[in-house]
Amino acid sequence: MIYTQRAQLWENPFGEEQLLLNNTEVLYASHFNESRPTKLLIHGFSDTGKEAWIRNLVDAYLKYQDVNVIVVGWGVLAADPYPTAANNTRRIGEYLGVFLEFLSRESNLDYKDVHICGHSLGCHVAGFTGALLDGRIGRITGLDPASPLFETPSGGVDPDFRLDPTDAQFVDVIHTSGTAFGFLAPIGHVDFYPNSGKFPQPGCNFAPTNTYCSHTRAYQLMTESIGSTSGFKSRNCESWEKYKEGLCDRNPIVLMGEYASTSLRGKYYLTTKYVAPFAID
Numbered sequence: 001m002i003y004t005q006r007a008q009l010w011e012n013p014f015g016e017e018q019l020l021l022n023n024t025e026v027l028y029a030s031h032f033n034e035s036r037p038t039k040l041l042i043h044g045f046s047d048t049g050k051e052a053w054i055r056n057l058v059d060a061y062l063k064y065q066d067v068n069v070i071v072v073g074w075g076v077l078a079a080d081p082y083p084t085a086a087n088n089t090r091r092i093g094e095y096l097g098v099f100l101e102f103l104s105r106e107s108n109l110d111y112k113d114v115h116i117c118g119h120s121l122g123c124h125v126a127g128f129t130g131a132l133l134d135g136r137i138g139r140i141t142g143l144d145p146a147s148p149l150f151e152t153p154s155g156g157v158d159p160d161f162r163l164d165p166t167d168a169q170f171v172d173v174i175h176t177s178g179t180a181f182g183f184l185a186p187i188g189h190v191d192f193y194p195n196s197g198k199f200p201q202p203g204c205n206f207a208p209t210n211t212y213c214s215h216t217r218a219y220q221l222m223t224e225s226i227g228s229t230s231g232f233k234s235r236n237c238e239s240w241e242k243y244k245e246g247l248c249d250r251n252p253i254v255l256m257g258e259y260a261s262t263s264l265r266g267k268y269y270l271t272t273k274y275v276a277p278f279a280i281d
Helices: 005-011 024-029 052-064 082-107 121-132 207-227 240-244
Strands: 038-042 068-072 114-119 139-143 170-174 190-194 232-236 253-256 266-270
Touching: 024 082, 038 052, 038 082, 038 121, 052 068, 052 207, 082 121, 114 121, 114 207, 121 139, 139 207, 170 207, 190 232, 207 232, 207 253, 253 266
Parallel strands: 038 068, 038 114, 114 139, 139 170, 170 190, 190 266
Antiparallel strands: 232 253, 232 266
């Protein structure tokens, strides 16, 4: 589905239009505009693309930016069992790469203007898309990339089988459930670790759901960052322990999330509030 301000405000009360691979008639009839930046949102395991968090992210982009927003729904292939869904990430990622080639060919879409934002398994889908396009995508944001079957005790599996920095010109990652559902090892050009990047995140203390709550915190932070007046202030640091001890307090403050500088490299740490709005003034 594609969402644009024009479709949302004037043409379609739901603001969505469907785009199909190799269907130029549908593309030309849509409000897709190659002169705008394009955001692609990819959900993760067991989601469908119709969840409230996806809608919230779409709405935030359309409220604060003039962009095309494309939601990649792969719910049937993202369903249980998890190993099958994980194995399907390459299939969906490469299909999405072919779809972007179609958009580039038929609308002169510039890959550098494309920002793919994936959550959980969706991060690795984005990685396979970027790899198919030889890293020409402008940016990939990984929101707590799924760890099971993609990370080992010694680090990530072969980069060819997961998201890695070669998949886009800029890869930024937000870690929120490391050592559980999400990656803890750095796998981007820049990796952000709010509240250590591990579970449980602040406010996720209910034992039966604390891992899931922490895993979903990544997309909540990303959504908030789009319209935040204070922003998520972080500092480069070697570890969470040194950050908490104040040993990195002299390092420059940079922003995590939508407005992260593409020049950033390394690991960055920050603290957040327990409830939304999570950013600390």
